[in-house]
Amino acid sequence: MKPGFYPFWFLNDRLETAEIRRQIQEMHAHGVKGFFLHSRQGLEQPYLSDAFFARISDAVQEAKSLGMIANLYDEYPYPSGVAGGEVLLGNPQWWGTTLRHDVTDIDADGGCIRRRLPIGNVLSCKAFPYTNDHAIDWERSRDLRSAVGVHLGDESYNIGGLTPYNRKRYFASNPTPVLETALPKGRWRLVATVQAVITGHKYWDHFVDVMNPEAIRAFIAFTHERYWQRLGTDFGHTVKAIFVDEVCAAWSALLPPRFQREKGYDILSRLEAIADPTHPDHWQVSADLARVKHLMFCESFDAPLQDWCRQHGIAYCGEKTSYRFSQLAYMDIPGCEPGHTKAGADKVDTLQSLVRGNARATAAAAYFYNKPGALCECFHSLGWGGTLQDARNIAENLVLLGISYLVPHGFFYSTHALKKHDAPPTFFFQMPYWRFFGALSQRLERITTAFVDTWIDADTIVLDPNAGLPDRDDRDVCEVLYHALMANQVEFMIADTDIIAAATIQNGALQCRDLNIRRILVPPMRAPEPEWLETAARLRLQGIECRDIASRDDALAAAAAAQASPSSLPFTVVAGDCAKVWMTARRQGARRVWFLQNLGSEPAVLAFDQKTAATLREIVLDDIAGPALSLAPDGSCQCCIAPFASALLTNGDGVPAAPALPIVTADLPLACTVKPLNANLLRLGRWRLSLAQDDDPTWGPAAEVDAIPIANQLKQARLAFRPTIAESFGMMPRLTFPNLRLRYEATFICQCTTPVTLVMEPGSIGGNWRLELNDSWQARADQLQPAPSGVHVPGSLSLDLTPGLQPGENRLVVIVEATRADHGLCNPLYLAGDFAVNAATMTLASPCQHGEFENYERNGLPFFAGTVEYTGDFAVENLPATPTCQLRLSLPALCEEALEIAINDSAWLPMPWNPRQAIIPTAILRQGSNAFRLRVATTLIRAFEGEAFDIKNHRQVKVN
Numbered sequence: 001m002k003p004g005f006y007p008f009w010f011l012n013d014r015l016e017t018a019e020i021r022r023q024i025q026e027m028h029a030h031g032v033k034g035f036f037l038h039s040r041q042g043l044e045q046p047y048l049s050d051a052f053f054a055r056i057s058d059a060v061q062e063a064k065s066l067g068m069i070a071n072l073y074d075e076y077p078y079p080s081g082v083a084g085g086e087v088l089l090g091n092p093q094w095w096g097t098t099l100r101h102d103v104t105d106i107d108a109d110g111g112c113i114r115r116r117l118p119i120g121n122v123l124s125c126k127a128f129p130y131t132n133d134h135a136i137d138w139e140r141s142r143d144l145r146s147a148v149g150v151h152l153g154d155e156s157y158n159i160g161g162l163t164p165y166n167r168k169r170y171f172a173s174n175p176t177p178v179l180e181t182a183l184p185k186g187r188w189r190l191v192a193t194v195q196a197v198i199t200g201h202k203y204w205d206h207f208v209d210v211m212n213p214e215a216i217r218a219f220i221a222f223t224h225e226r227y228w229q230r231l232g233t234d235f236g237h238t239v240k241a242i243f244v245d246e247v248c249a250a251w252s253a254l255l256p257p258r259f260q261r262e263k264g265y266d267i268l269s270r271l272e273a274i275a276d277p278t279h280p281d282h283w284q285v286s287a288d289l290a291r292v293k294h295l296m297f298c299e300s301f302d303a304p305l306q307d308w309c310r311q312h313g314i315a316y317c318g319e320k321t322s323y324r325f326s327q328l329a330y331m332d333i334p335g336c337e338p339g340h341t342k343a344g345a346d347k348v349d350t351l352q353s354l355v356r357g358n359a360r361a362t363a364a365a366a367y368f369y370n371k372p373g374a375l376c377e378c379f380h381s382l383g384w385g386g387t388l389q390d391a392r393n394i395a396e397n398l399v400l401l402g403i404s405y406l407v408p409h410g411f412f413y414s415t416h417a418l419k420k421h422d423a424p425p426t427f428f429f430q431m432p433y434w435r436f437f438g439a440l441s442q443r444l445e446r447i448t449t450a451f452v453d454t455w456i457d458a459d460t461i462v463l464d465p466n467a468g469l470p471d472r473d474d475r476d477v478c479e480v481l482y483h484a485l486m487a488n489q490v491e492f493m494i495a496d497t498d499i500i501a502a503a504t505i506q507n508g509a510l511q512c513r514d515l516n517i518r519r520i521l522v523p524p525m526r527a528p529e530p531e532w533l534e535t536a537a538r539l540r541l542q543g544i545e546c547r548d549i550a551s552r553d554d555a556l557a558a559a560a561a562a563q564a565s566p567s568s569l570p571f572t573v574v575a576g577d578c579a580k581v582w583m584t585a586r587r588q589g590a591r592r593v594w595f596l597q598n599l600g601s602e603p604a605v606l607a608f609d610q611k612t613a614a615t616l617r618e619i620v621l622d623d624i625a626g627p628a629l630s631l632a633p634d635g636s637c638q639c640c641i642a643p644f645a646s647a648l649l650t651n652g653d654g655v656p657a658a659p660a661l662p663i664v665t666a667d668l669p670l671a672c673t674v675k676p677l678n679a680n681l682l683r684l685g686r687w688r689l690s691l692a693q694d695d696d697p698t699w700g701p702a703a704e705v706d707a708i709p710i711a712n713q714l715k716q717a718r719l720a721f722r723p724t725i726a727e728s729f730g731m732m733p734r735l736t737f738p739n740l741r742l743r744y745e746a747t748f749i750c751q752c753t754t755p756v757t758l759v760m761e762p763g764s765i766g767g768n769w770r771l772e773l774n775d776s777w778q779a780r781a782d783q784l785q786p787a788p789s790g791v792h793v794p795g796s797l798s799l800d801l802t803p804g805l806q807p808g809e810n811r812l813v814v815i816v817e818a819t820r821a822d823h824g825l826c827n828p829l830y831l832a833g834d835f836a837v838n839a840a841t842m843t844l845a846s847p848c849q850h851g852e853f854e855n856y857e858r859n860g861l862p863f864f865a866g867t868v869e870y871t872g873d874f875a876v877e878n879l880p881a882t883p884t885c886q887l888r889l890s891l892p893a894l895c896e897e898a899l900e901i902a903i904n905d906s907a908w909l910p911m912p913w914n915p916r917q918a919i920i921p922t923a924i925l926r927q928g929s930n931a932f933r934l935r936v937a938t939t940l941i942r943a944f945e946g947e948a949f950d951i952k953n954h955r956q957v958k959v960n
Contacts, residue, residue, distance in 0.1 A: 031441025363402020836860025
């Protein structure tokens with residue numbers, strides 16, 4: 001696969017052939033290389049059925065016709081291992097289990113002690129006395145397992161006897177382990193551990209025992225083999241890889257005997273050391289357990305999936321919890337999942353201590369284990385305020401750290417109703433700025449093309465500490481170290497003991513493939529493995545620096561010391577925050593490539609001396625914005641990197657630094673003409689809810705609720721209702737959801753004379769419903785029509801409300817018959833049209849033609865999503881004499897959204913991110929006044945969430 005974007009394509013609705021083809025064509029037109037077919041909640045075709053595979057085949061064939069890659073995803077929805085639940089159905093022997101601990105102190109008085117334990121198979125129950133100096137005597141345990149029995153503690157009364165003489169029955173249910181014993185007087189530490197079936201797991205309630213080889217063979221048979229039967233002829237061609245996601249090991253009944261063989265002692269006899277962090281052997285026993293779990297998981301899960309994929313000609317890829325760095329060797333394309341912070345956050349999340357949260361660790365694994373590249377599942381949960389500036393900032397940071405394949409989470413097939421809340425945003429066609437996405441694809445292609453056949457030129461390795469069980473404080477120190485190295489522009493890799501131990505020593509350096517490693521930095525750990533301790537001792541004897549990092553101060557000092565090594569790209573910082581400038585240095589022989597990114601909110605200006613400037617070239621990433629490198633009269637040069645922007649430099653093929661073009665700054669005015677190019681919206685997200693039940697026609701008291709499913713509304717409003725009582729013989733009665741009639745009311749004021757359309761997304765109302773306007777006008781679901789183009793998100797439905805409107809206050813009522821907990825008014829409804837909106841008073845007014853740049857409330861657009869055009873004038877005092885110049889926009893308000901500008905009716909200049917500048921013919925400009933049209937393509941946060949993103953304070957705020 002070529003580097004680039006391969007999004008999770010969320011298949012979350014009823015899939016239609018024409019729409020599948022259209023969406024794939026959209027991706028192709030915007031530079032997306034391929035996608036992962038990700039079955040997601042909301043999918044209507046039954047997973048892995050004939051109907052499902054018919055649509056999957058449509059997608060693969062369309063991708064093939066366009067030369068795209070259609071990769072697979074091995075689950076519905078996630079994490080991997082259950083084949084959408086099929087592995088679990090009828091197979092309780094494969095249900096996953098976990099350890100649950102009960103640790104408590106008891107002041108015994110010699111009498112009876114009774115304690116309910118977690119439900120499950122009791123593996124251990126012990127009591128340990130406190131000594132006179134208030135310490136626990138772990139050597140003097142009392143085994144209380146024989147004092148634990150089962151108690152049926154849930155009492156119930158049923159009507160339904162076996163004879164006509166008696167109909168009343170008394171039962172008890174819910175078998176629960178209970179300890180009942182007596183202890184000598186004094187204080188005791190009670191420690192009990194049970195093996196409990198995993199319950200309450202998202203999607204399936206249970207999960208699979210991933211350390212059970214038989215269960216994983218079933219998973220492969222249900223999932224992988226079925227894909228092979230349907231799509232096998234495309235494996236290795238259009239279908240290049242299959243993605244595994246998030247799976248990790250917990251506990252297994254198979255574990256204790258394996259542990260005994262591997263570690264030589266009975267884990268069940270030492271469970272108190274795992275349960276209680278104060279136990280003196282806690283870290284060692286926990287480390288032994290983690291290592292055996294790792295071994296069993298790799299044998300039962302990673303190795304069989306790797307083997308199956310290689311036998312069938314596709315790559316085993318994905319991201320999941322790795323016990324240690326070396327586990328990534330099983331993946332043909334190792335993966336991680338950071339990259340979820342917006343531009344301007346205090347700290348990026350791409351260098352976490354956990355392997356799955358560390359892009360550099362994943363890239364290093366791809367390098368050391370000779371893989372074609374590394375992937376990252378990114379953009380997860382940025383929210384609907386996610387911008388292209390955010391996407392570029394994250395994507396370039398990941399590429400800088402060594403990621404080749406970017407997997408946006410996700411491209412939504414549908415954003416309708418509740419589907420929009422699946423860890424958004426989507427950067428796909430629903431977003432008003434989607435038309436600019438191709439520029440990001442092109443930019444990334446230029447960067448990754450320059451990286452071909454190069455490697456990160458590191459002289460420092462940080463040992464991955466995860467096999468040594470770092471605690472939370474240790475992990476914090478590790479992350480400080482990673483960030484300090486980047487802030488000091490120190491190029492480093494991350495490696496595990498196997499990589500370091502296998503390296504040779506030449507000329508006083510550790511030879512790891514192409515790298516000459518001068519130092520190894522060792523983050524803190526609670527239980528370093530013996531193999532590492534032996535390796536470190538040997539290397540130190542051979543003169544290799546192995547520096548232990550015990551604290552934040554150690555981490556900062558080590559990074560500063562590493563910075564003292566000669567840099568392949570020496571520079572000084574003239575302006576900006578040097579610590580916010582991250583750099584990767586890559587090489588292939590004598591060819592070098594440097595990629596620099598400014599993570600700060602101020603421009604960074606880097607100065608290079610004459611010697612460096614003489615061979616320095618730039619690979620220009622944005623033809624419109626132009627180069628970042630400029631030549632000074634004395635032969636030195638500077639590189640100006642705008643906030644959240646980047647520059648790509650090389651000593652090979654590229655553009656040499658040239659004198660900077662004259663700069664013309666366009667000071668755009670705050671006051672301007674405002675014209676929305678899409679229908680404006682009044683978002684009806686808050687309603688007055690009343691309930692009626694059974695045959696009672698009376699509506700109960702009303703309470704304000706959000707547009708969410710009725711179960712959530714009842715919790716939110718605390719409205720009273722009568723649940724249904726479900727009785728079953730011999731079990732405690734259960735409270736279940738009753739049938740309810742729901743009345744939702746919203747009011748708005750109409751002061752406009754233009755048509756008003758009600759717009760809703762499919763699935764916004766669950767259950768049978770009707771709509772009433774002002775008590776005189778009614779409508780039902782079958783009267784809805786497809787919304788016109790440009791009115792809310794594609795696929796929306798609409799209804800003309802104009803005939804039922806009245807001047808002044810209008811009352812909109814929705815009556816719903818709810819028979820399920822997910823029924824009700826689940827999603828906001830919208831009023832759409834050519835009007836202005838006052839959010840505070842919920843008023844529709846005449847359109848506002850004059851307003852302020854990006855002041856959506858002032859402009860009557862508080863819930864708007866789409867494109868807004870601003871027009872006005874700016875002055876140019878002195879026109880440059882050169883044929884071309886650099887136009888820089890000075891915006892009158894903070895704006896991180898995608899925009900484009902046309903000057904004096906010239907062609908549109910896209911500026912979807914920083915820097916807001918363009919190289920233009922000077923002839924476009926006029927001395928004096930210049931007319932501009934500036935279009936801003938918004939996010940969906942105002943329409944979808946009724947919120948806006950406060951750039952200055954980096955937080956989401958409610959629209960007022």
